[in-house]
Amino acid sequence: MGSNIIDALFIFMLAAFIGFEVIRRVSPLLHTPLMSLTNALDAIAVVGAIVLVGEHKSTFAAVLGVIAIIAATSNVVGGFLITDRMLKMFKSSRPEKPASAKI
Amino acid sequence: MTDFAGNQLIIEVIYLVASALFILSLKWLSSPTTARRGVRAGEIGMILAIAGTLLHHGIVDYKWIIIALVLGSGIGIPLGMVHMTAVPQRTALSHAFGALCVTLVGSAEFYLRSPNVPRFMMAVLSMEVILGSLTFTGSLMAAGKLQEILPQRPLTYKGQNLVNLSLLVISIGIAVYLVLYPGTKQLFPAMIVIPLIFGVLMIVPIGGADMPTVISLLNSYAGLSAAAMGFVLDSKLLIIAGALDGSSGLILSVIMSKAMNRSFTNVLFGAFGQVQASAAGATEEKPVHSATPDEASGILAAANRVVIVPGYGMAVAQAQHKVRELYDALTKRGVDVRFAIHPVAGRMPGHMNVLLAEADIPYDRLMEMDDINGDFPQTDVALVIGANDVTNPAARTDAGSPIYGMPILDVDKARTVMVIKRGMSPGFAGVDNPLYYMDKTLMLFGDAKSFVNSIVHELSGAH
Numbered sequence: 001m002g003s004n005i006i007d008a009l010f011i012f013m014l015a016a017f018i019g020f021e022v023i024r025r026v027s028p029l030l031h032t033p034l035m036s037l038t039n040a041l042d043a044i045a046v047v048g049a050i051v052l053v054g055e056h057k058s059t060f061a062a063v064l065g066v067i068a069i070i071a072a073t074s075n076v077v078g079g080f081l082i083t084d085r086m087l088k089m090f091k092s093s094r095p096e097k098p099a100s101a102k103i
Numbered sequence: 104m105t106d107f108a109g110n111q112l113i114i115e116v117i118y119l120v121a122s123a124l125f126i127l128s129l130k131w132l133s134s135p136t137t138a139r140r141g142v143r144a145g146e147i148g149m150i151l152a153i154a155g156t157l158l159h160h161g162i163v164d165y166k167w168i169i170i171a172l173v174l175g176s177g178i179g180i181p182l183g184m185v186h187m188t189a190v191p192q193r194t195a196l197s198h199a200f201g202a203l204c205v206t207l208v209g210s211a212e213f214y215l216r217s218p219n220v221p222r223f224m225m226a227v228l229s230m231e232v233i234l235g236s237l238t239f240t241g242s243l244m245a246a247g248k249l250q251e252i253l254p255q256r257p258l259t260y261k262g263q264n265l266v267n268l269s270l271l272v273i274s275i276g277i278a279v280y281l282v283l284y285p286g287t288k289q290l291f292p293a294m295i296v297i298p299l300i301f302g303v304l305m306i307v308p309i310g311g312a313d314m315p316t317v318i319s320l321l322n323s324y325a326g327l328s329a330a331a332m333g334f335v336l337d338s339k340l341l342i343i344a345g346a347l348d349g350s351s352g353l354i355l356s357v358i359m360s361k362a363m364n365r366s367f368t369n370v371l372f373g374a375f376g377q378v379q380a381s382a383a384g385a386t387e388e389k390p391v392h393s394a395t396p397d398e399a400s401g402i403l404a405a406a407n408r409v410v411i412v413p414g415y416g417m418a419v420a421q422a423q424h425k426v427r428e429l430y431d432a433l434t435k436r437g438v439d440v441r442f443a444i445h446p447v448a449g450r451m452p453g454h455m456n457v458l459l460a461e462a463d464i465p466y467d468r469l470m471e472m473d474d475i476n477g478d479f480p481q482t483d484v485a486l487v488i489g490a491n492d493v494t495n496p497a498a499r500t501d502a503g504s505p506i507y508g509m510p511i512l513d514v515d516k517a518r519t520v521m522v523i524k525r526g527m528s529p530g531f532a533g534v535d536n537p538l539y540y541m542d543k544t545l546m547l548f549g550d551a552k553s554f555v556n557s558i559v560h561e562l563s564g565a566h
Binding site: 067 | 136152207349471
């Protein structure tokens with residue numbers, strides 16, 4: 001247990017630094033999609049809920065788990081969906097592919 | 104046992120791949136050209152992680168997992184299809200759902216393990232449910248305010264900060280007690296209920312214009328609570344995802360609070376919305392110049408460089424598509440049209456960019472504040488649509504002004520300024536805007552959508 005805690009803290013620290021460095025580079029143009037995407041990724045908490053329901057150690061835990069899966073899955077599906085819809089709308093005035101140029 | 108170990112190894116490898124995909128996903132989001140690839144990477148990572156979890160050896164019951172996944176997807180699809188103007192409240196709602204998931208799993212874990220909860224685990228578990236609970240109700244409140252189910256006006260009362268602070272201190276006190284005596288199951292509900300109340304009270308004093316900061320902060324809390332859940336479950340994947348989300352929310356909160364000239368501690372302790380207290384004292388009638396759509400279109404047509412400054416008023420009036428028609432009409436005449444976006448314009452970070460992109464305005468025409476401020480002196484017309492405080496030159500010059508020091512768009516340096524506005528009412532901060540009384544400023548009184556429409560009409564009809 002002791003070394004697990006330290007391992008986990010190391011992982012947290014490194015991930016936080018990577019997060020800062022990667023997200024600092026995200027253009028303010030895309031801050032709304034950034035928020036909806038990180039929200040969808042954050043819903044990976046669903047894996048904890050899945051194990052909780054699957055192990056079925058008590059009915060109480062399983063009921064809480066089912067609600068948790070529903071809440072997190074709606075974030076996964078909704079989050080990815082709306083992020084992609086938003087990003088699809090961002091177009092440059094300099095056409096990258098002639099095929100997609102309408103005018 | 105060897106079979107379990109084998110399966111466990113596969114699951115861990117899958118989680119490792121998923122973590123890498125999550126990081127790549129955010130990395131690719133840095134530019135609009137690769138951003139959609141980022142979404143794909145995130146989706147693949149998520150599917151892998153969920154599929155891998157189903158291999159978990161302890162799982163005996165798949166029926167309810169499948170039912171819950173299907174129900175969740177059923178709720179998620181409509182939430183992913185909302186109109187772009189509803190994105191801020193949808194985001195707040197999804198923070199609430201994420202926090203709900205984390206709180207429920209944390210509670211279940213506590214009751215399954217109590218009284219045999221190691222101290223470190225109890226500490227992170229407490230952090231998980233406290234942050235989760237307050238984010239849940241806080242985000243629901245924020246979503247309610249954004250959807251205008253709840254009054255957007257900030258509600259303040261005497262001793263507000265003291266009440267909030269004491270609630271927080273009490274919940275931390277309970278957490279400490281539970282760390283020492285993890286068998287006191289009867290105390291646990293209090294550690295959920297008190298932060299739930301705190302979450303509501305935290306958002307009560309917050310007005311609409313502070314929403315970008317609040318949403319970012321709630322995003323950060325949601326991420327941190329998920330990371331805490333990762334510590335409890337000893338899930339590296341969850342720690343990583345939570346840390347990424349937490350740092351993203353934190354960065355956005357810092358950017359937002361800087362753009363409103365609030366210190367970060369000021370934001371953290373929920374002292375939002377305190378600016379509007381000092382309302383304009385001297386409201387003598389000062390002369391303004393106003394103009395008709397006909398005059399405005401004449402000036403715009405004669406300009407070489409135009410900068411449009413959109414604000415929340417444009418979103419409220421749903422004027423973005425008309426603004427695009429204006430952009431098209433002017434561009435056709437050879438006018439260089441760009442958009443100046445203040446970081447806190449709108450109700451969440453990046454809100455204006457999404458609305459303008461939805462209206463098919465190319466993103467390379469959308470300029471950040473620091474990139475365009477130097478260009479205002481060479482700008483013929485600055486057209487302000489539904490923005491107020493972010494253009495107020497008093498923030499630069501008047502040390503007595505409540506918004507003094509806030510970074511603004513230097514609209515007043517343009518050769519001509521036009522402001523589309525319903526009337527002369529002050530903005531969110533309750534501060535009079537000297538911009539409106541300048542000799543070179545023309546006030547265009549009316550609804551943003553219909554006024555822009557009239558200008559477009561004049562531009563296309565006149566020639």
